[in-house]
Amino acid sequence: MAKFAKKKDGDLPAVSTASLPDIVFMLLFFFMTVTTMKDSSLLVENTLPNATEIKKLEKKDRVIYIYVGRPTQEYQKVFGTEPKIQLNDKFASVEEVGSYILAERAKKPQEIQNVLTTALKVDKDANMGLIADIKQQLREVNALKVNYTTYEGDAFNNLQ
Amino acid sequence: MPRRKGAPEVNAGSMADIAFLLLIFFLVTTTIETDAGLDRMLPPMEPPEEDVVIKQKNIFTVNINKNGQLLVEDELMQLKGLRNAAIAFLENGADGSCNYCKGRRDPGSSDNPTKAIISLKNDRETKYSTYITVQNELVGAYNDLRDRESQRIFGRDFTDMEKEYLNPETASSIRDDLKDKVKRIQDMFPQKLSEAETTSN
Numbered sequence: 001m002a003k004f005a006k007k008k009d010g011d012l013p014a015v016s017t018a019s020l021p022d023i024v025f026m027l028l029f030f031f032m033t034v035t036t037m038k039d040s041s042l043l044v045e046n047t048l049p050n051a052t053e054i055k056k057l058e059k060k061d062r063v064i065y066i067y068v069g070r071p072t073q074e075y076q077k078v079f080g081t082e083p084k085i086q087l088n089d090k091f092a093s094v095e096e097v098g099s100y101i102l103a104e105r106a107k108k109p110q111e112i113q114n115v116l117t118t119a120l121k122v123d124k125d126a127n128m129g130l131i132a133d134i135k136q137q138l139r140e141v142n143a144l145k146v147n148y149t150t151y152e153g154d155a156f157n158n159l160q
Numbered sequence: 161m162p163r164r165k166g167a168p169e170v171n172a173g174s175m176a177d178i179a180f181l182l183l184i185f186f187l188v189t190t191t192i193e194t195d196a197g198l199d200r201m202l203p204p205m206e207p208p209e210e211d212v213v214i215k216q217k218n219i220f221t222v223n224i225n226k227n228g229q230l231l232v233e234d235e236l237m238q239l240k241g242l243r244n245a246a247i248a249f250l251e252n253g254a255d256g257s258c259n260y261c262k263g264r265r266d267p268g269s270s271d272n273p274t275k276a277i278i279s280l281k282n283d284r285e286t287k288y289s290t291y292i293t294v295q296n297e298l299v300g301a302y303n304d305l306r307d308r309e310s311q312r313i314f315g316r317d318f319t320d321m322e323k324e325y326l327n328p329e330t331a332s333s334i335r336d337d338l339k340d341k342v343k344r345i346q347d348m349f350p351q352k353l354s355e356a357e358t359t360s361n
Contacts, residue, residue, distance in 0.1 A: 021172075024179040031186035048197075049289040051296040053303050053319075057195040058328055119195065122288050129284030131291070135355075139205045148292060149197035155296040156239065158289035159228065 044069035044086050049124040050153030057147055062116050064104045064143075066097065068130060069123030083126040085134065094130070097137040105143070121149045124158060198295055203354065218270050220249045220278045224294060226285035239293060246301035250276050250349060260309055260348065273305075277352045298353060305349045310341075318345050 046069050057063055067086040071079040075091075085092050087100045105113055118138055122131060138146065222242070223231035230237045232245055252269040253261035261273065270276035278298055282291055303319055310318035324330050325338040 017176075021176040021179055024176055024183055028179055028183040028186065031183065031190055035186050035190045049292040051198055051292055053198065053296050053299040054196040055199050055323070055326065057197065058326065060195075063195075117199075119197065124287070124289035124292075126288040127284065128282050128286040128288060128291050131288060132282075132284060135202055139202050142205070144202040144204060145199070146202060147197045147199050148295065149195060150292060150296075152196060155293040158293045159239070 041089065042067065042072070042086070043075055043089070043091060044071055044084060045123050045125075046121055047124055048121060048149055048151050049155075049158045051148075051150040051155050052152070054150055054152055055147075057117065057119060057149070061108070062112050063147075064101060064116055064118050065121060066100075066118060066134065067121045068126050068134070070125065083123065083130055085130070094133040094137060097134055098141045101138065101141050101143045115145075116143065117145045117147050118143050119147045119149045198292070198299060200295070200353075214275075214277065215271070217254075217268055218275045218277055220246065220270070220276065222278065222280045222294065222298070224280075224282040224286045224290060226283040228287055228290040230294070239297065242294065242297045243301045243304070246278060246298055247304060249278075250301060250305060252276070260312075273349045274347075277354055279354045281355075299351075302349055302351050306345050309348055310345050313345075314341055318342070321345075 044067050046067060068083055069086075070076070070081050070083050071091070079091060085094065085097065087096065092100065101118065105116060108116065120131070120134070135146070138144070221231075221233060225231070230239060230242060232242065237245065248263060249270055250263075250273050251258070251261040252263035252266055253272050254265055254267050254269060255271040256265065258272040263269075280294065280298065282294075306318035310316060310321065314321070321338055322342055325335055325342050330338075
């Protein structure tokens with residue numbers, strides 16, 4: 001029976017943690033691939049409306065963003081509560097939209113300059129008057145492709 | 161004394177720590193953005209060369225007032241009914257040249273889908289959310305019709321085909337094949353959605 005006598009008593013064997021880095025790396029790569037860095041912080045409230053017939057905005061480098069909405073709480077004292085336009089990191093007036101689009105367009109490589117899309121991220125409580133003015137500005141600089149960015153959801157929820 | 165072995169082994173015990181650090185950084189900065197929306201084309205600034213005469217019956221007017229009420233073809237309408245009204249208008253096919261239309265061929269409505277135009281007007285005080293809902297319903301009307309024809313001819317939804325066609329990861333051989341199909345369906349129901357400048361009262 002000497003063969004079986006050498007059993008260790010009590011001690012649980014330690015769990016090997018050698019594969020822990022592999023698991024962590026896997027997670028790391030997942031988050032690295034899905035991450036998009038936020039390039040501008042929002043100064044306006046931005047609850048987008050819902051829509052069902054939406055198309056995904058592919059190729060982030062071909063998109064110029066325009067945000068519209070009421071200024072957030074901390075800016076309301078200075079800028080009031082009427083919906084405003086945000087370009088990059090600051091508030092802007094309607095007249096600045098055209099030059100902003102031109103400036104952004106000039107920054108992009110030549111070959112994609114005429115396939116750019118303007119994504120309008122507009123708060124659902126904004127009025128169409130401001131949007132109409134922006135649209136007019138976009139037409140003037142010939143940025144005709146627009147995307148009204150929305151969430152996916154039943155469009156009739158917007159009306160409540 | 162010469163060394164027998166090569167370079168000494170680097171201790172990789174802290175690799176997990178470094179990876180964790182990076183992981184936590186990316187976890188914190190991640191915003192899985194859902195950028196999707198309604199694609200639209202704005203009309204170009206310069207008016208077309210010659211004036212095109214469009215018959216009144218080929219225009220489907222949608223007016224939104226500042227309270228979010230709809231006036232469709234001079235009649236008050238609920239938003240829920242807009243999609244069906246737009247579909248009925250688009251595939252009316254009064255001149256009989258559209259053999260895939262299932263409309264009523266009402267002589268007072270549109271001639272055929274390639275001539276039918278939807279004109280959308282809104283007030284400056286219309287809420288953006290209402291506007292998007294209306295846009296969504298009108299685009300939905302086109303998509304419903306295109307899906308139906310696409311199902312009939314190719315046995316597949318148009319929106320589904322278009323999504324695959326626009327996806328940059330789709331192989332180019334498949335994309336070439338889809339391009340013709342998408343084009344064909346688009347030509348059957350071309351999206352003619354005009355937006356006039358907004359009125360102020």
